[in-house]
Amino acid sequence: MKGLLVAAAALGLIGLAAKPASAAGCEITVGMVMPLTGPAGAYGQAGAKAVAMAFRDFNEAGGVHGCHLVTDTRDSQSQGNVAVDQATQLVDIKKVPVIIGGIISSESIPILTSVTAPAGVVQVSPASSSPTLTQLCHAGKTNGVFFRTITSDALQGTAAAKFAIDEGLKKIAIIDVNNDFGVNMVKQFSAAYKTLGGSITSITPYNPDQSSYSAEASAAMAGDPDALYLISYPVDGATIARAWISDGGPAKFLLNDGMNSSDFIAAVGARYLNDAYGTSSGTAETASTKYFYGNFKAFSGGIAPDAPAADRSYDAGAVVALAIAKAGDGNPAAIKAAIPEIVAPDGAPIYAGREEFTKALALIAAGKPIRYEGVIGPINFDTCGDITGPFRLWRIQNGVVTTIGQMSAEDVSKIQSALTK
Structure with missing residues (x-):
């Protein structure tokens, strides 16, 4: 019962944050399915707040012909069947x-195949x-409705x-979450790691x-x-890392992007993570990045801007908002067609925040192209709704995540090509 009350309270708070009063008296409702509870709850809480912030900024800029965007937010509980x-x-x-x-792939895949693709609703x-999400597109099973603001594993x-x-x-053990995300990450990592000389x-x-x-x-x-290469989520990941250390495992870690989190570091203990390295779907800094990192913590009530999925969730909200503005209303087919147009290569650059969205709405009204450059960097969707971008290489030292390098998508592709020869 306590868990249900906590989830309900979280849901209510997010709903309030995402529903500013509409002076025009009209609203366009966007559905949001996030893991507010369960192992991926940290992702969903941060992600929902970030979308709410994007919608707040957009509504203050004028909304869609004066109509405000609001969310109907649902808790997936980190479970695919609940998400569906x-x-x-x-x-x-x-x-x-x-x-x-959804946030995690084990939510997004069944939502796509069972709900949004058959209905022609944008996701x-x-x-x-x-x-797997790219593979579904190539198999003709997505109806072109799926987009994501993170690079593929x-x-x-x-x-x-x-x-x-x-x-x-060069000699690594792997513990991975037993779902589509974990299985695919292990598959891709293992093929490259062994070929590059790792054991x-x-x-x-x-x-x-x-x-x-x-x-x-x-x-x-x-x-x-x-x-240890730990492919996990912040809560489970911290429990696994503590067990590993307690049982005498070496305090050297390779981590996926979900562990790029101050909560994970605090739960494990900073002194155990000074030899922890990780990769994240990268961020090429833009004016949007500076805006988000300067404002999200205050808006969210204390969630750090580097919380898992927060930055790219703002971008997801911004992409949806600008596409609805371009479409002119809540027609799913028109919104789907508008998404590539609000990241047009020849468009005027638009960044995060009320002032930038005001500029975007004026350009859209004038029939001029725009190019949203997000918190994670410039966004370009391919025909499957995938993005390409750099990978951020980071290390934890003294409890602080520090970027120590970057690997471009082109460099990664060259490695993959070399591995297949």
Whole structure:
């Protein structure tokens, strides 16, 4: 009962933040399916607040012909079946033209295949990175409605492998979440890492939301690895890392982007993470980046701007808002057609925030092209709704995440091409 009350309270607070009073008396409702609770709850809480901030900025800029965007936000509980149920209600009953979500791939994939693609409703995911989503597009199963503001793990796994080798992590164990995200990340990482000269001593999948991971940590130590590649989410990841350290595992880690989190560092203990390295779908700094990092914490009530999925969730909200403005109303087909047009290569650059969105609305009204350059950098969608961009290479030292390098998508592609020869 306590968990239900907490989830309801979180949902209510997010709903209030995302529904500013509409002077014009009209609203366009966007569905949002986020994991507000469960193992990926940290992603969803930060992501929902970031979308709410983007909509706040857009509404203050004037909205769609004076109509405000509001969200109907649903908690997926980090479970695919719950996500599908909530998305179905939003599409079939609420008739929303867009769904923002899910956050994790095990939510986004079933929402896409069971709900949004059949209904022709636009879906924008801020953080689902599974290559399966691209494969579904190539198989003709997405109806062109899916977009995401994160790069595919098909690239990130290769980037992580090269980074590990470069940092001297050449004998590694893997613990990965047992879902589409974890399985694909292991597949992509393993192929590149072994070819580049690395040795994988063990691969241990885990089921999320367990109270203890001592068994998985012990199993992963077989073969005497030098480091652990932890593919996880902040809450489970912290529990696994503590178990690994407690059982005598070496305090050397390779981490996915979900552990680029102050909450994860605090939960594990900064002194254990001074040899922790990680990759994230990169950020090429723009004026949007500076705006978001300067304003999100105050808006969100204390959530750090580097919280998992926060930055790219703002961008997902901005893309949806600007596309609805370009479409002129809440027609799903028109919104789908408008998304590439608000990131047009020849468009006037538009950044985050009320003033920039005011400028964008004026240009749209005048029939002129715009190019939204987001918190994560310039956004360009390909025909499958995927983006390409740099990968950020980072290290944790003294409790602080520091960027120590960057790997371009082109560099990663060259590595992949070389591996197949």
